[in-house]
Amino acid sequence: MTANSSSSYEAQASVKDRLRPYVWTLRNGLRTIRFLFGRFPRECSVCGYKGRFFAYGNPLSLGINIDSLCPRCLSHERHRLLALFDKERDLFSGRSILHFAPEKGLANYVRSKKPSRYVTCEYGGRDADLDINIENIKLNDGEFDMIVCCHILEHVDDSLAIPELYRILRKGGQLIAMTPVIEGWQDTFEDRSKQRTTEDRILYFNQHDHLRFFGSDLRERLRQANFEVEEYTAVEPEVSKYGLIRGEKVFLCRKP
Ligand SMILES: [Zn+2]
Structure with a gap:
């Protein structure tokens, strides 16, 4: 105009x-x-709670999700999606699992599935079993059957992290990768000149510590590390019942 x-x-x-x-x-x-403490009754696939979920929005990001947070186990939409997938596929029972930046509700859920070994890790954190830098993992090759990595890859150099995750999986092992994906974008947006200030990172990447928004080429990035990539998303009526984000994906990546 x-x-x-x-x-x-x-x-x-x-x-x-x-x-x-x-x-x-x-x-x-x-x-x-009015709806901060719930719009519709929902059900939590992580802890079994039935009732209203709370709204959740990171104060350092843009936007707020109504009916997002389970008030009992603090699960978000992505955790409930993963628990639903597990109910179909039995991902955790009897397996040796490494869980990055473990979310409390999801960690309790995974433990309840009786893995053969369950190790949590965080970079520089004190609330996990190991202090691990995902870009340079000080663990042996082929140590784990399963890695849980939810909303980590958008915070780090994925070109270093994905091959490291592949390396520490045994043959046939699987990586659960979840991250925000803009399916309408072919290419990941990660302009380094937009990562320098907190304000820029919030403006371009929606959170003060995000470094990129993956496009649909996330699959290609995973395949480049030799992973076989499978996708899961929930449909109705589960999406409404469990308060999920429509179209959100779990990427299940197998080391052949
Ligand atoms: Zn819950």
């Missing part, structure tokens, strides 16, 4: 027209407050 057409719009717009976006935004903001 040119400067001229913009000012002509301003001249023609009534006071009501100009106030409308303010009214809509305030009204929707008040509705959001």
